[in-house]
Amino acid sequence: MKIKRVHFDRFTGTAVLLLVPQLAVLAIFVLLPAVEALVQAFLISDPFGQRSHFVWFENFTTVLTSPQYHNSILRTLIFTVSTTTLSMVAGLIFALLVDHMRRGKAAYRMLVIWPYAVAPVVAGALWLFLFDPIYGTLAFMLNHGWGVKWNPLLNGTHAMALIVIAAAWKQVSYNFVFFLAGLQGIPKSLIEASAIDGAGPVRRFATIIWPLLSPVTFFLLVLNIVYAFFDTFGIVHSLTRGGPTGATDILVYKVFADGFLAHDLGSSSAQSVILMMAVVALTVFQFRYVERRVTYAS
Amino acid sequence: MNVKSIARAFIGLVSVIASAFAAAAPIDLQFWHPALGSVDAALKKHVDAFNASQSEYRVVPTAHGTYDETFNAMIAAYRSGKQPHLVTAIGQETLTLQLSGAVYPVQDLMVDFGQKVDWSRYIQPIVSYYKSKEGKLMSLPFSASTPILWYNKDAFSKAGLTRPPETWDEVGDYATKLRAAGYPCAYGSGWQQWVHVDNYAFMQDLPVATQRNGMDGLNAEFVYNRSIVKHIAQIQSWVKDGRYEYLGRQSSSAIPAFISGRCAMVTTSSANFGSVSRDAKFAYGAAMMPIEAGGKAAGPSLIGGGSIWVLKGHKPADYKGLAAFLAYLSSPDVQATWHKDTGYLPSTQDAYDKVKLSGYYNEFPAQEIAIKQLLRGTATKESVAVRLGSPIQYVAVIEEELEFVWSNKKTAQEAMDESVKRGNEILRRFQRQNAGAGSAK
Numbered sequence: 001m002k003i004k005r006v007h008f009d010r011f012t013g014t015a016v017l018l019l020v021p022q023l024a025v026l027a028i029f030v031l032l033p034a035v036e037a038l039v040q041a042f043l044i045s046d047p048f049g050q051r052s053h054f055v056w057f058e059n060f061t062t063v064l065t066s067p068q069y070h071n072s073i074l075r076t077l078i079f080t081v082s083t084t085t086l087s088m089v090a091g092l093i094f095a096l097l098v099d100h101m102r103r104g105k106a107a108y109r110m111l112v113i114w115p116y117a118v119a120p121v122v123a124g125a126l127w128l129f130l131f132d133p134i135y136g137t138l139a140f141m142l143n144h145g146w147g148v149k150w151n152p153l154l155n156g157t158h159a160m161a162l163i164v165i166a167a168a169w170k171q172v173s174y175n176f177v178f179f180l181a182g183l184q185g186i187p188k189s190l191i192e193a194s195a196i197d198g199a200g201p202v203r204r205f206a207t208i209i210w211p212l213l214s215p216v217t218f219f220l221l222v223l224n225i226v227y228a229f230f231d232t233f234g235i236v237h238s239l240t241r242g243g244p245t246g247a248t249d250i251l252v253y254k255v256f257a258d259g260f261l262a263h264d265l266g267s268s269s270a271q272s273v274i275l276m277m278a279v280v281a282l283t284v285f286q287f288r289y290v291e292r293r294v295t296y297a298s
Numbered sequence: 299m300n301v302k303s304i305a306r307a308f309i310g311l312v313s314v315i316a317s318a319f320a321a322a323a324p325i326d327l328q329f330w331h332p333a334l335g336s337v338d339a340a341l342k343k344h345v346d347a348f349n350a351s352q353s354e355y356r357v358v359p360t361a362h363g364t365y366d367e368t369f370n371a372m373i374a375a376y377r378s379g380k381q382p383h384l385v386t387a388i389g390q391e392t393l394t395l396q397l398s399g400a401v402y403p404v405q406d407l408m409v410d411f412g413q414k415v416d417w418s419r420y421i422q423p424i425v426s427y428y429k430s431k432e433g434k435l436m437s438l439p440f441s442a443s444t445p446i447l448w449y450n451k452d453a454f455s456k457a458g459l460t461r462p463p464e465t466w467d468e469v470g471d472y473a474t475k476l477r478a479a480g481y482p483c484a485y486g487s488g489w490q491q492w493v494h495v496d497n498y499a500f501m502q503d504l505p506v507a508t509q510r511n512g513m514d515g516l517n518a519e520f521v522y523n524r525s526i527v528k529h530i531a532q533i534q535s536w537v538k539d540g541r542y543e544y545l546g547r548q549s550s551s552a553i554p555a556f557i558s559g560r561c562a563m564v565t566t567s568s569a570n571f572g573s574v575s576r577d578a579k580f581a582y583g584a585a586m587m588p589i590e591a592g593g594k595a596a597g598p599s600l601i602g603g604g605s606i607w608v609l610k611g612h613k614p615a616d617y618k619g620l621a622a623f624l625a626y627l628s629s630p631d632v633q634a635t636w637h638k639d640t641g642y643l644p645s646t647q648d649a650y651d652k653v654k655l656s657g658y659y660n661e662f663p664a665q666e667i668a669i670k671q672l673l674r675g676t677a678t679k680e681s682v683a684v685r686l687g688s689p690i691q692y693v694a695v696i697e698e699e700l701e702f703v704w705s706n707k708k709t710a711q712e713a714m715d716e717s718v719k720r721g722n723e724i725l726r727r728f729q730r731q732n733a734g735a736g737s738a739k
Contacts, residue, residue, distance in 0.1 A: 047731075153545070244705065262688055
């Protein structure tokens with residue numbers, strides 16, 4: 001493949017000038033905080049930042065040897081796999097259904113996109129109103145109508161289910177939009193041709209639609225995993241606070257709770273550095289191995 | 299008249315008007331506090347009255363979410379040099395603030411700016427909670443509360459009960475009867491760590507931690523696994539047979555569960571008077587916290603809630619206004635209204651006497667329970683305060699370990715041993731974070 005590259009030999013000054021604003025934004029909002037976190041990870045300091053002691057890797061070893069942190073890793077894996085699967089499958093189903101609609105497509109599209117505009121903490125509060133065992137409406141129905149002894153306050157599985165549903169619900173819209181765009185990018189002629197050859201809907205999906213959607217699916221997979229890893233502490237905070245008995249104490253919530261609730265910046269920074277490295281490793285892995293199976297249209 | 303003199307007159311006029319404006323423009327004093335619903339309106343009333351009473355200063359209150367969120371916003375602001383003048387912080391953060399070097403002790407402020415305050419007229423179990431080891435008052439007690447037992451009188455009469463329970467064993471018997479009378483939750487509690495750990499230990503004069511519960515030094519260690527296990531085990535047995543319902547961490551559901559009629563008894567903050575009196579659709583009552591039968595006579599309970607801290611880094615003129623504002627908030631009239639509106643404790647004896655003389659407690663006896671509970675018995679050396687570091691972390695550990703007990707994954711002893719062990723690690727880390735801090739003055 002030939003790579004197209006533009007050269008600005010005669011305009012180096014202009015090129016630099018045009019790049020500066022973007023680089024400045026990146027430096028101030030991305031690089032600087034990351035460096036700050038890296039520095040903090042090697043310090044123990046008081047909340048007001050008046051005294052700091054350099055402690056080498058102690059913050060890392062303390063975190064990595066704690067049984068609570070091991071539990072967190074396990075919970076994060078369960079949470080990430082469930083949330084990503086649920087939100088991607090639901091997004092795809094909605095997209096397939098809307099793609100088939102003849103009328104009212106725009107209205108449905110808008111309705112399904114809505115949840116994305118809800119902030120995670122608010123999403124958490126909404127789900128709490130439905131599923132709180134004391135005053136939740138759906139919790140009442142589960143307990144009285146359907147005979148489930150619903151109690152996320154003490155049952156870890158229930159609590160995990162609750163945060164998975166809330167986190168996935170928020171992400172379904174995003175997945176839906178991309179899947180729908182992907183579906184609309186598939187040439188109708190291909191599908192019609194296969195239909196004439198006698199392929200049913202399932203066959204058409206498996207052999208034509210799914211492979212052609214694979215770039216979108218891969219992109220969404222990466223983004224959803226990053227979302228579940230980094231962006232879900234607000235939901236956990238408003239729904240379960242990591243409880244009961246640590247059942248929903250996912251890594252990013254620990255980063256948030258130790259740093260932003262309990263002002264232990266050293267430990268929180270060390271945890272976020274670990275989390276950052278884990279996600280970088282995971283993303284590299286995805287691009288190395290999973291992407292091989294993706295077919296990009298030429 | 300020539301042009302020059304007109305110009306001079308004009309300049310003179312302008313400068314007179316300008317100086318008049320300068321004198322009229324009041325100095326803004328920023329006051330950050332947590333957003334606590336109806337309590338915020340009750341506070342605003344007094345701030346507005348203070349602003350109207352003089353023209354030099356204008357106090358600007360801002361609600362900042364939960365106690366934790368307010369505290370964090372304040373720290374972030376302080377670190378970038380934009381701190382407010384005043385912040386309401388939860389009592390458990392006293393040690394952190396004391397060591398921060400960021401606060402102007404209220405007692406010094408009042409002396410420096412000529413506000414005469416007779417601290418001996420304050421209700422002592424309240425005011426001593428906020429004093430340093432050396433006896434200096436660090437922050438102004440304002441929204442203090444203490445846990446009490448709220449009970450549903452209608453439920454009690456349905457179950458044939460005529461008076462509130464006085465001992466923990468009685469709570470158990472009552473719960474059996476209330477369950478039999480059809481109540482899904484006989485007893486539940488808000489702020490479990492405050493109620494079942496701190497206050498349980500306090501009222502029986504048992505230590506929560508060494509070093510006088512941390513008052514005497516940063517090297518304090520938790521010891522409540524020796525003092526409260528029997529109590530936790532008793533509640534575990536109630537969870538098993540459905541007499542105690544776990545209502546979640548912090549205070550989340552205790553009051554909704556009580557007001558909705560689901561729980562017939564809850565132990566939680568006295569400062570819920572506002573919402574209980576407004577929303578309960580049944581006859582409610584309040585009683586002092588239960589004690590152990592046959593134990594020593596119960597001492598005063600432990601307070602919680604917030605106090606007002608003055609932050610360093612502002613101009614002397616600002617502090618003069620702050621001293622005046624805090625003196626205003628402590629006046630018997632303000633304290634009496636604040637107490638009646640919210641259920642927070644009046645912090646001075648004068649305010650308490652004033653409310654009492656007005657006959658208010660005959661109409662609302664529930665409101666006097668918390669004060670009586672604080673004034674019963676005598677405070678010992680141990681039961682002054684709990685002054686420990688990283689409260690958010692160690693409280694979360696206790697709540698998590700209690701969840702292991704309520705879900706029958708651990709015995710009370712196992713869970714309390716583990717939570718003491720984990721809590722001590724947190725205290726040691728706090729000690730290192732603050733190594734080199736000057737002793738709290």
